[in-house]
Amino acid sequence: MTETSPQLLACDKDVMTLRRLEKVFFAAGLKCQTKESAPAAADFEGGARLLLVAENYLQFALGVAPPDCAILVLAEEDVPGALGAAAKDARVNHLFGRRAANPVRSWEVLHVVRRLVKHYELEGIKPFLHWGARMHETLVASSEDLHHVVEWVPSFCEKLGTPPKVQETFAELAHELLMNAVYDAPIDAGGNALFAHDRKREVVLTEDQAALFSVGTDGETLAVSVRDPFGRLERRHVFGGMHRALAAGGQLDTEGGGAGLGMMYIYQHGYGSFFTIKPGISTEVTVLYDLGLNRREFTTLPRSVHVFHEQ
């Protein structure tokens, strides 16, 4: 990529969305080209290696984008379709959920493209909350710690004035993320899972195996994040699991033992989930919840999913 060539191509039939995106890209210091139609092979001759497309152009994009081009999807109505594409194609790692006629969230686009282009190493929930947000972090090194944290989450949420159903939702989510970090992630030196086979046993981790749990809010967004020091999650788990959960009319087929349930939980419990995977080093999952939405709005809100695969 050269300084003069466009780094990013954005395709959406909605001109207002494109104008908005242009401003965001300008703010990000990225040179951008916009198009009110589907992308064509010629569009990449200028060197664009980031493609942001509306979901209805996704199939075109998959056909014409170069193999090293990251495809970012603006998902509106067919999130399962976009998840399915992501499960099959490694170029698709970012879904921006947006409600029809609603603008895409500028901060989210900025966050993603800056990270992709400038390779920032962002950790924890701080990058997702406004300045001055209240945050808590704690190491979780045992089953006992895990349950303490899960039981504490509702009371923390309560202090923020969130309704009981949100409190329990976040406790459920914390439980899900921590179970993955404490039971599924740890492996021995030979790469064998230590505790994944028995989730009922009491587990004690060493300090360097412990998971870091973060929760915080700026009054608008409630964020929860769990980082494990193993980095075993793979993108196929994320998109495959979510796609499996959401395909077939939204009812997860449990014949195969319920694979995908965990990802469905993560997907359903927040409006956006961010996975930062550093293979062999760490996995961090951050989920965001919009405190301003009522349940009806929240349920129908298309979700965002982002997987950052960093070396």
Place this chain on the structure above:
Amino acid sequence: MADESRLEVRKTVEEKIIALQFNGTIDESFNAKQIAEGIKDVLIVDLSGVRRISSFGIREWLEFLKIANEKCSGIYFIKCPPRIIDQFNMVANFGGKGRILSFFAPYHCDYCERDDSILLEVSDHFDTLKDKKIPDQPCEKCGNAEYLDEDPESFLSYLAGQEKPEPDPEVISFLAHRLRYKVSTKRQKLKIDKHVGDATYIRFIGDLDGSFPGRKIAEGVEGVVVMDLHGLGEILEEGASVWIQMMKTMEPLVQSVYLLGVPHQFLEKLLIPEAMAGGKAKIVDFFLPYTCTACNTSTDLRVPVDEHFEVLKFATAPELACPDCKGKAFAQADESLLAKLAQLPKPDFGKSWVKFVENVKDELKKAAAASNAPVAAADAGSVGTGFIGLAITVVLLIAAMGVGGWFLYNKITAKEVDDKVVVAKANASADVRPEWVKDEPLLVEKDGNLHIYMAMPDADDEKSGVSDAEGWAFDRLVEHIGDKISEKDGVWKAVVRGLYYQPREDMLNHYRTAGTNRDRQREALNKIRDIHRDIATSFKIAYGRELKAKETYWEKYTETQNKVVKREFFKVYVRLEFPLKAVDAMIASLSERKDIDGMTLVRFFPGLNWAFRGMAKGLVVLSMKPESKFNSLLKPSWVLTHLGSNELMVASEFEKQFEAEKKAGEEKKVCSISISYKYWKPDERIVQALPATYTWQCPKDPAIIVRPPSNNANPGPGFQGNIWDDPTK
């Protein structure tokens, strides 16, 4: 693991039915095999206590359901919280072959910004659920409509596809007696199964109301009759009358009548000589409410008369073992009922009859399963053609199966016997229903006015309906004003609202929880009516002139069955309209404070009638400073009614009245003022009225100093009176 998250499972078992009540979190600690142990033919799962469910919990749950699917012929889920409904929607086979009987729907009121959770019975809303809709509900706090706080398309998707749950009579009976759970909040149509063999077995399921075909049942019976009342629900006055008639008709025809599984509501209403077929009817066993002293649970337990005859005859209920924890359980029955139970004859219901009943029940179950489709077809046919005369035998199954064709099975339903109940509008107060009529209570601000709409859907007559509707409308208005004041004035909310909030909740709960007990309902409703009358009176005294418009409209309906009018009732609608300015003035006036020497007073609030019955005037002590001269006499939250002999009503006049009383007292040399007040005693839930006496030191009479007489007859110009009031000194 923290204790709070641990899953507790409570089992309630009776013969072939087991109910599991889950409390806590369904997670990795959920042991499917262990919990599924002991599952019987029918499984009922109460999920109301589930706080959370994890993805691993779902996996274990699916294992549990797999076992239950294999073991059970029926699985029912009751009181499913929203997060469980989410799982039904998202996870295939989450419910196995089970049916959801009821669920909590999350509601939200935009006016109060309040979340609500309302238990809805699937059978009550089955038709609308099919369209993925459930009705808005009136907000408990403000009365405005609150709506489902979920996307109905997704939240109701599983329920919309579910077949109508129709539990067996044994299940309905188990739910009612053991779990105190009613499958529908609506009246249950009476269904009667009749079987003729060595004896006549008649089983009643549903509510005993005016449509009960008692005469037709009584005709044609002979010999020994066994009546199974396990499934009997509410007993209405009309139903009770027909029952008595039925037993009278039976008396000369039968040898004896055995009553099985008699519910306590039957004992309360129909354990009277005229309902016992001239002494030929004998109760074999009955149900009484029991409370376990060990696990503190309440449940209806079966009391076999034969086994406990020696205890019962002393007007004492036997001590039973709690079926759940085996602790001691004691009956919760009043003495008058126990006295009646003491008169019960010892039933001679031998083993052969027990066996007979067991066989009949088995055969009925088989027949019901085998003839499900034909019965449905027959039902449909009977409605269209209309049977004449006795019209009892709708389904006649000569049982080729079972014990060599030895029985004749009749299935009767009230619908089949008496045709359909037809509800028709007979009359109305206007030719055309006015546009303002609303079926749900509503409070709306528009066009500079406050409109209160109220509906009474089942009034005995138009006059009482209007009166009731007006009462509820005034109550709504008063609560609205109370909300407005509370928003601004925390002290007022704590003191004034605090005084009547609990009595009001208690009374409304008393009414709501009266359930099927019509007497309790009526008793509670009458009390509420009286309070509403008080509220309307105190409101009208202060603000009656502000009522801008009042409209009423009623419709008269008749319930006809077999061309016979069974019942008449009225739907009554009322609309009250107040200018918003006037409402604002009421709010200002009712919340206006007056400080008198460190004591703050506000006007008597009409809502206080929930605690202070029959009052319309008075002043409430809102706060009191320690240095106040009234501090030793009066306390915050007391309602001052009189100052001396003067009624208190307006706070700003208290001081004037007090000074006037004081002055009058001093003139009479009586330096004390009586302040009458009332206060609420929350523990005893009564109002106490007492006087307090404010006393002060009377000013001493001035000493009269008499100037010695002067020798000078004419003292000249200057003051001529006593020295003490000489203005020149």
